[in-house]
Amino acid sequence: MEIRSRFQERVVVHIPDLPWVPSPLPGVDRRMLDRVGGEVARATSIVRYGPGSSFSEHTHELGEEFLVLDGVFSDEHGDYPAGTYVRNPPGSSHAPYTEEGCTIFVKLRQFDVEDQTPVRIDTRSAPFVPGAVPGLSVRPLHEFRGENVALVRWQAGTEFHEHMHMGGEEILVLEGVFSDERGDYPANTWMRSPHASRHKPFSKAGCLIYVKVGHLAPERFSPFAFSEADERETVS
Ligand SMILES: [Fe+2]
Ligand SMILES: [Fe+2]
Numbered sequence: 001m002e003i004r005s006r007f008q009e010r011v012v013v014h015i016p017d018l019p020w021v022p023s024p025l026p027g028v029d030r031r032m033l034d035r036v037g038g039e040v041a042r043a044t045s046i047v048r049y050g051p052g053s054s055f056s057e058h059t060h061e062l063g064e065e066f067l068v069l070d071g072v073f074s075d076e077h078g079d080y081p082a083g084t085y086v087r088n089p090p091g092s093s094h095a096p097y098t099e100e101g102c103t104i105f106v107k108l109r110q111f112d113v114e115d116q117t118p119v120r121i122d123t124r125s126a127p128f129v130p131g132a133v134p135g136l137s138v139r140p141l142h143e144f145r146g147e148n149v150a151l152v153r154w155q156a157g158t159e160f161h162e163h164m165h166m167g168g169e170e171i172l173v174l175e176g177v178f179s180d181e182r183g184d185y186p187a188n189t190w191m192r193s194p195h196a197s198r199h200k201p202f203s204k205a206g207c208l209i210y211v212k213v214g215h216l217a218p219e220r221f222s223p224f225a226f227s228e229a230d231e232r233e234t235v236s
Contacts, residue, residue: 001035001036001037001038001041002035002036003032003033003034003035004033004034004035004192005034005035005036007034007168007192007194007195007216008194008195008218009194010191010192010193010194010197011034011191011192012183012185012189012190012191013033013189013190013191014186014188014189015031015033015046015188015189015190016188018031018032018033018046019031020048023047023055024039025053025054025055025056026053027049027050027051027052027053028047028048028049028050028053028055029047029048029050030045030046030047030048031045031046031048032044032045033045033046033190034192037109041108041109042062042108042109042110043106043107043108043109044105044106044107044108044110044170044190045105045106045108046069046103046104046105046106047103047104047106048101048102048103049071049073049096049097049098049101049102049103049104050101051098051099051100051101052098052099052101053097053098053101054095054096054097054098055095055096055097056095057093057094057095058093058094058095059091059092059093060088060089060090060091060092060093060108060109061090061091061109062090062108062109062110062111062113063087063088063089063090063092063108063109063110063111063115064086064087064088064092064106064107064108065086065087065088065106065107065108065110065111065142065149066085066086066104066105066106066107067083067084067085067086067104067105067123067172067210068080068081068082068083068084068085068086068102068103068104069082069102069103069104069105069174070082070102070103071098071100071101071102071103072098072099072100072102073096073098073102073104074096074097074098074099075094075095075096075097076094076095077094078120080120081122082102082124083122083123083124084120084121084122084123085119085120085121085123085141085149085151086119086120086121087111087117087118087119087142088118089111089115089116089117089118090111090113090115090116091116092118105172105210107212110215112144112145112147114145115144115145115147117142117144119141119142121141123139123141123151126139127139128151128153131152132160133158133159133160133161134158135154135155135156135157135158135159136152136153136154136155136158136160137152137153137155138150138151138152138153139151139152139153145214146166146167146214146217147167147212147213147214147215148212148213148214149210149211149212150210150211151174151208151209151210151211152208152209152211153206153207153208154176154178154202154203154206154207154208154209155203155206156203156204156205156206157203157204157206158202158203158206159200159201159202160200160201160202161200162198162199162200163198163199163200164196164197164198165193165194165195165196165197165198165213165216166195166196166213166214166217167195167213167214167215167216167217168192168193168194168195168197168213168214168215168216168217169192169193169197169211169212169213169216170190170191170192170193170211170212170213170215170216171185171189171190171191171192171193171209171210171211171212172189172190172209172210173185173186173187173188173189173190173207173208173209174187174207174208174209174210175187175206175207175208176203176205176206176207176208177203177204177205177206177207178201178203178207178209179201179202179203179204180199180200180201180202181199181200182199187207192216194216195216195217195218
């Protein structure tokens, strides 16, 4: 299966326009943002767990990163309420479940294999620091070999300078409206801009965005080879 898998192309998705696709587990549905592979996939998805649902135990051969958008996600390691950012490094495993239900933004198989740092951050209580221009504040989430992840808050009326995305840029608009010279992107927009693309972003109304850069360098989107050992991995 290939969905928006040409990483050299710019894509903009209004997430509510996408269908919910049932997963193999009852009560767990997905909106597929990008995907290379079947049930074992390099994938970026919105995953909705219904109340009381669970997912089978699985190993993240190439890592799992997620941000809890609403509800409470749980596994044997803890409970992760809305606003929690989690990275489960390559080789980690868990058996997820939820009591009240939850929705998460999740990226699978997109780690550098040597990135072994587990991350758990409550972004709703974590401090933001001043960004590169007035009106911008940043909550760094992770950095490894040029891959950089952060939440960025834009006060109303903030303008940023034109810049190039070395290694690409991916944005999930969490609140408000993010804009650039190509358009306006309200909450629940997901966009992926390729390596060496440029834009000049701003926000008239203010916004909160998840931003990941540096992971779309050409050498990192070569086809993924799956091993026998990966057969046990499933998408959560
Ligand atoms: Fe940008
Ligand atoms: Fe998982």
